Amino acid sequence: MRFAALFAAASLAISGVAGTPFTARDASTSDSDSTVSVNVNAVLGSDLSAANFYGAPYPPWHPRGNPGWYFGDHGYLYPHLPCLEGLLCAILRLLPLNFLHCPVKPPPKPPVNDGFTPTFRNLTGATQAGDYLTFGLVDTVAQCKAMCKEVQNCKFVNTYHDVNGKGGSTQLTCSLFSSCHDASDAINKGGQSQPDGSINYIRDSDGYCRK
Known part of the structure; x- marks a missing residue:
């Protein structure tokens, strides 16, 4: 009951968060009491x-x-975001595919033929489209x-720097979509007023279509 116990303990420790109950079962045992219902959120x-x-x-x-999450090597910079590493990844692996799962960190020099084709590079606008899936922060x-x-x-995927935006992060914004897009959809130029009075703007915007 290793992870089942972990789920139960975490549910008791965190209160006031709404969510849908999920049944978790420890696959290492066939005992009927190894299944518990917990609040995943x-x-x-x-x-x-x-x-x-x-x-x-x-x-x-x-x-x-x-941003909904952070994936990279500097999680300490974003204590307010779910950082996709360690124990959190172990928990996410127990959940069905309609929950976020942690990817394997790519090597420092990933292969050129990585399964993605560039559709635009170095624009001052980010993709804005109705097939939006999620976005978070990454290092690369x-x-x-x-x-x-x-x-x-x-x-x-659309990566870019949101200068003065999203909490002043210096990391790349990573936006994901369910269809491929080109420069004609890079219409998000920023222009939003921030709490400190600054205005955000977009730079280094790149788009990549998954083959």
Whole structure:
């Protein structure tokens, strides 16, 4: 009952979070008492289901849009986001595919033929489209591509720097979509007022279609 016990303990420790109960079973035993029903969102501390756009229900061009997760090597910089590493990844692996799963971190120099084709590069606008799936923060383009491979129906990634936006992050924004897009859809130019009075803008926007 290793993970079943972990789920139960986490559910008791975190209160006041709404969510859908999920039945978790420890595959290492056939005992009937090895199955427990828990509040998944309470365990995760966030709703990382597809129904909630994997933690980012508002897209990046929406005034209320905030990253739903962080995937990279500097999780300590983002204590307010679910960082896809360690114990959290072990828990997510127990959940069905309609929850976010942690990808394998790509090597420092990923292969040129990585399964993605560039559709635009170095624009000052980010993709804005109705087939939005989720968005978060990453350190590299390769990490964003790795995220796409773990999100159902993901066919396109858009990475860019949201200067002055989204909490002032210096990391890349990683937006995922279910259809491929070209430069004609890179219409999110920023222009949103921030709490400190600054205006955000987009730079280094790249798009990649998954083969």
